[in-house]
Amino acid sequence: MYAAAESEWIIAKASELGFDLCGIAAVEELADAGHLKEWLERGYAGRMQYLHDPRRADVTRVLPDARSVIVCALNYNTANPVSTEAAAQTAGGEPRGWISRYAWGDDYHVILGNKLEQLLAAMRAHFSGPWQARAYIDTGPIAERLAAHQAGLGWQAKNTCLINEKLGSWLFLGVILTSLELTPSNAASAAPATDLCGNCRLCLDACPTGALVEPYVMDARRCISYLTIELRESIPEELRGPMGWQVFGCDICQDVCPWNRKAPFTSSPPFQEREKLLAPELSWLLSLTEAEFSRIFSRSALRRAKWRGLIRNACTVAGNLADNYAASTPEWSQLCRRLSELAASADPLVAEHAAWALARFTGRE
Ligand code: B12
Numbered sequence: 001m002y003a004a005a006e007s008e009w010i011i012a013k014a015s016e017l018g019f020d021l022c023g024i025a026a027v028e029e030l031a032d033a034g035h036l037k038e039w040l041e042r043g044y045a046g047r048m049q050y051l052h053d054p055r056r057a058d059v060t061r062v063l064p065d066a067r068s069v070i071v072c073a074l075n076y077n078t079a080n081p082v083s084t085e086a087a088a089q090t091a092g093g094e095p096r097g098w099i100s101r102y103a104w105g106d107d108y109h110v111i112l113g114n115k116l117e118q119l120l121a122a123m124r125a126h127f128s129g130p131w132q133a134r135a136y137i138d139t140g141p142i143a144e145r146l147a148a149h150q151a152g153l154g155w156q157a158k159n160t161c162l163i164n165e166k167l168g169s170w171l172f173l174g175v176i177l178t179s180l181e182l183t184p185s186n187a188a189s190a191a192p193a194t195d196l197c198g199n200c201r202l203c204l205d206a207c208p209t210g211a212l213v214e215p216y217v218m219d220a221r222r223c224i225s226y227l228t229i230e231l232r233e234s235i236p237e238e239l240r241g242p243m244g245w246q247v248f249g250c251d252i253c254q255d256v257c258p259w260n261r262k263a264p265f266t267s268s269p270p271f272q273e274r275e276k277l278l279a280p281e282l283s284w285l286l287s288l289t290e291a292e293f294s295r296i297f298s299r300s301a302l303r304r305a306k307w308r309g310l311i312r313n314a315c316t317v318a319g320n321l322a323d324n325y326a327a328s329t330p331e332w333s334q335l336c337r338r339l340s341e342l343a344a345s346a347d348p349l350v351a352e353h354a355a356w357a358l359a360r361f362t363g364r365e
Pocket residue numbers: 032035036039048051100101102137138139140141142143144145146156159160161162163169170171172173174215216217218220223225226229230248249250251253
């Protein structure tokens with residue numbers, strides 16, 4: 001095993017590259033206590049088939065010689081209100097939707113990916129001999145929050161997010177799985193970060209869809225983030241109303257978390273909000289053509305929903321906000337016109353959600 005000084009060297013290098021946190025765990029620590037298996041058996045993954053990948057339960061199936069996992073985190077908390085405050089601030093004005101904080105800037109996969117590659121390049125120059133490594137952000141078969149917890153970056157909280165005592169939970173995670181046998185960064189304390197949720201249950205009570213079915217457990221099929229980003233089909237009708245104004249992702253269970261009240265802001269340019277994405281006007285979102293969507297969101301996390309997904313979500317939110325439009329005003333007529341166009345779309349998903357929203361406008365004519 002490499003001496004602790006080598007782990008400290010990696011952590012210092014990660015900090016030089018701009019990561020806010022970095023820690024190291026041994027691969028044995030990634031064995032989960034059976035929670036993932038039970039979670040999948042309960043059907044909580046919904047349509048996210050990739051979560052059934054057997055490699056998720058055993059990282060040595062990803063990299064047979066894997067010995068250590070290096071976990072890095074980057075703060076994406078820009079100096080803007082949280083969705084629960086913004087909802088009150090924008091009430092009464094032009095109807096708007098809410099895009100999740102993580103998607104306001106450039107796609108984080110690219111930003112973290114570049115930084116992890118730089119860290120790997122520095123490690124290649126530093127550690128001699130043959131050794132292997134694989135870097136993952138989000139899309140690899142690795143339970144990143146479990147890895148981050150074991151590496152001492154924070155605890156897996158009741159809202160299921162990884163929270164760091166000083167930085168809160170507005171953190172992206174990236175991991176490097178490696179055959180290097182490194183001293184774990186929690187070796188001195190001999191334990192991963194302590195759970196500081198205590199008796200609090202603000203997140204569970206605030207979740208509008210009841211997706212946090214018990215502390216630490218989410219039924220993703222009910223989570224607005226899943227419904228607006230991952231689900232490719234029709235949004236179940238009983239969950240449309242509780243979606244409120246969320247057009248892409250959801251931050252509510254993090255907005256209400258006391259550990260985010262003093263979370264520091266980042267001034268990192270790629271994470272700053274792009275024009276129009278902070279509480280975007282619904283009329284603008286609904287007016288987007290497929291070509292405009294592709295152009296505007298080419299380097300954005302919003303691309304994942306695709307045009308039809310974003311329009312489906314915007315129609316749902318329009319339906320939820322129908323009462324905010326006074327009937328027969330020019331804004332009301334304009335929105336009804338656009339929803340009628342979309343209801344005639346060749347795409348059945350878009351057409352169905354637009355018709356659903358339109359019924360909420362015309363139903364009160
Ligand atoms: C699938 C996925 C989703 C799904 C499901 C989320 C979920 N909670 O499982 C959906 C689409 C809903 C989602 C939403 C979001 N996601 Co997401 N998502 C992932 C992904 C790809 C896999 C997560 C996973 O494996 N889920 C399966 C569950 C079972 O695993 P788990 O959450 O680790 O669960 C553990 C605990 O729940 C625990 N557990 C389970 N049952 C029990 C019972 C008890 C009693 C106990 C004690 C523990 C326990 O053990 C489980 C296994 O370790 C990861 C990236 C990755 N590769 O890890 C990103 C990731 C977790 N997501 C991330 C982000 C940023 C988000 C959103 C904030 C985006 C948004 N604003 O909309 C939301 C946050 C919602 C939330 N409250 O979690 C970040 C999280 C950063 C952080 N600080 O935690 C990650 C790590 C991506 C990244 N690289 O940065 N996500």
